[in-house]
Amino acid sequence: MGNAFFETASVQGTGDGHYVAELDERWNLRPLPQGGILTAIAVRAMEAELGHDEQKPRTLHTAFAAQVTHGRLEIDVELLRAGRSMSQLRAEVRNPGAARGHLTTCVFGSPRAGFSFTDLRPPEPIPDPVHCRSFRDPPPDGVPVFEPMPFWAELIEGRPVIGHAPWDDYVPDRAERAMWYRFDESPMLDDGRLDPLALIVLADSMPGAVGEKVGRSDRAWFAPSVDLSVHLLDDCRSSWVLAHNRARFAGDGYASADMALWDCGDDGGSAPRLVAYATQLFLFTFQS
Numbered sequence: 001m002g003n004a005f006f007e008t009a010s011v012q013g014t015g016d017g018h019y020v021a022e023l024d025e026r027w028n029l030r031p032l033p034q035g036g037i038l039t040a041i042a043v044r045a046m047e048a049e050l051g052h053d054e055q056k057p058r059t060l061h062t063a064f065a066a067q068v069t070h071g072r073l074e075i076d077v078e079l080l081r082a083g084r085s086m087s088q089l090r091a092e093v094r095n096p097g098a099a100r101g102h103l104t105t106c107v108f109g110s111p112r113a114g115f116s117f118t119d120l121r122p123p124e125p126i127p128d129p130v131h132c133r134s135f136r137d138p139p140p141d142g143v144p145v146f147e148p149m150p151f152w153a154e155l156i157e158g159r160p161v162i163g164h165a166p167w168d169d170y171v172p173d174r175a176e177r178a179m180w181y182r183f184d185e186s187p188m189l190d191d192g193r194l195d196p197l198a199l200i201v202l203a204d205s206m207p208g209a210v211g212e213k214v215g216r217s218d219r220a221w222f223a224p225s226v227d228l229s230v231h232l233l234d235d236c237r238s239s240w241v242l243a244h245n246r247a248r249f250a251g252d253g254y255a256s257a258d259m260a261l262w263d264c265g266d267d268g269g270s271a272p273r274l275v276a277y278a279t280q281l282f283l284f285t286f287q288s
Helices: 004-008 035-050 150-155 198-203 208-214
Strands: 012-015 018-023 056-064 071-082 086-094 102-109 156-162 176-183 227-232 241-251 254-263 273-283
Touching (some): 004 018, 004 035, 018 035, 035 071, 035 102, 035 198, 035 227, 150 156, 198 227, 198 241, 198 254
Antiparallel strands (some): 012 018, 018 071, 056 227, 071 086, 086 102, 156 176, 176 241, 227 273, 241 254, 254 273
16 A cells, blocks of 8 residues: 555656646645645655755745645746755645645755754653544544544544643633644655655644634634744654644734644653744634
């Protein structure tokens, strides 16, 4: 059997910086594809265009300029600068015939001499994911059962560490949550690393911190992404990734949030290593 992430985040070059890909509807989230997987596809095309194995993606920024739907994708890549140790590229992912889509700029860089430290801490204590409730567990008796989206039911499993379930009654406090995430088919490379581009998908799940802050609401709301920035910092060698999410500000119809991704080992017992850090601006829409 194939791997869903590897198959989806693969591109075929057609010449002159043009690439194509296919995205199936399982990656949709109410109702469009998750921005993280589209960004990962863009970075994959830029990797192919650059063709420099020693330079890895270090930082990237996506502006979700126009809607992109599942199905056939076209990716146009522009090499902005190719350097000996650092290169910059830009890519746009859109559907055939669309004037605009999602625009991603990525900086690739080789290893270099410098300082080494992590001045950020994960939430404590860190539980074993086996002991955490899964998104896929049935709700308590009397709570309506909603049909899960395939993204969460078939592709990505989540297990809360900090935060409340939708049916919980609680007094809202901090705009903070933490989750264990893993792919159903972990995209592990031959050298034992999780594909770094898979971290982009896990990072693009930040509105939950706002939901934790505002609590239960009778009026359904959604939070479409305005942008997404991701710093890829270190190798992840675990299938489970601890995602610590904070919303720092909400106002004027927008919110700013961040996400720290930690490799704590598959049992949560290894020394935490920060593998990615992301920020995002999203806007609010309300169901009438």
